Amino acid sequence: MKFVHLHTHSHYSLLDGLAKIDDLIAYAKELGMKALALTDHGNLYGAVEFYKKALKENIKPILGVEAYIVKGSRFEKQYQKNSGKNYFHLILLCENNTGWQNLIQLITKAHLEGFYYRPRIDKEILKQHSEGLIALSACPAGEIPQLILNNQLEEAEKTVKEYQEIFGKNNFFLELGYH
Numbered sequence: 001m002k003f004v005h006l007h008t009h010s011h012y013s014l015l016d017g018l019a020k021i022d023d024l025i026a027y028a029k030e031l032g033m034k035a036l037a038l039t040d041h042g043n044l045y046g047a048v049e050f051y052k053k054a055l056k057e058n059i060k061p062i063l064g065v066e067a068y069i070v071k072g073s074r075f076e077k078q079y080q081k082n083s084g085k086n087y088f089h090l091i092l093l094c095e096n097n098t099g100w101q102n103l104i105q106l107i108t109k110a111h112l113e114g115f116y117y118r119p120r121i122d123k124e125i126l127k128q129h130s131e132g133l134i135a136l137s138a139c140p141a142g143e144i145p146q147l148i149l150n151n152q153l154e155e156a157e158k159t160v161k162e163y164q165e166i167f168g169k170n171n172f173f174l175e176l177g178y179h
Contacts, residue, residue: 006037006062006136007091007175012046013066021050029057037062039091042119044107063100064093065107066138067121074114074122087120088143091136091175099132127166135167136175144174 009017010024017040028036036059038050047063054061068087070076076086094100106129110119137144137160144163147156163172 002031002033004033004035004037004062006064006093007039007066007139008037009040009066010038010046010050012043013040016041021046021053025050025053025057025059028059033059035060035062037064037093039064039066039093041066042068042107042110044104062093063103064091065103066090067092067106067110068118069126069143070114070120070122072122074110074120074125077116087118088146089138089141090143091138093134093136094132095134095171096132099134102129102132105129123162123166130166133167134171134173135163136173137163138175139177142175
């Protein structure tokens with residue numbers, strides 16, 4: 001089994017990604033990758049294009065998103081001075097069609113109910129729509145990486161267990177980045 005990227009941004013990750021879908025797929029094919037995930041920031045704009053083009057090149061498309069998850073409620077839309085960021089990153093990948101349907105619900109509600117500078121979700125809505133999804137702890141902007149970076153190891157462990165309860169032990173993973 002070759003390496004598979006499960007955290008990939010395209011030009012649909014506004015102000016963050018540069019790669020076009022065609023270029024991502026061509027490079028994955030050149031490297032002999034059998035699968036590739038698309039996890040743009042807060043949106044699914046490239047999902048259909050990515051899915052169709054990846055299948056055409058015999059690459060398994062893994063649909064996902066790098067979601068913005070808030071500390072409190074997605075309905076809170078008030079800036080609190082000196083509170084730092086009130087959201088974290090969380091990678092959500094579709095395991096099956098149920099996961100796809102749940103991801104659509106999450107991103108739609110993030111835009112309609114949680115939008116405050118970014119399309120945000122919270123753990124309440126995540127619990128309601130976690131079936132069929134696989135979650136990764138995300139980049140250094142994720143909740144668990146932030147707790148670890150701030151030397152809050154007990155809180156990080158508690159948060160890992162919370163995500164395992166939401167997604168199931170076999171559907172939550174700590175993301176590692178090679179630097």
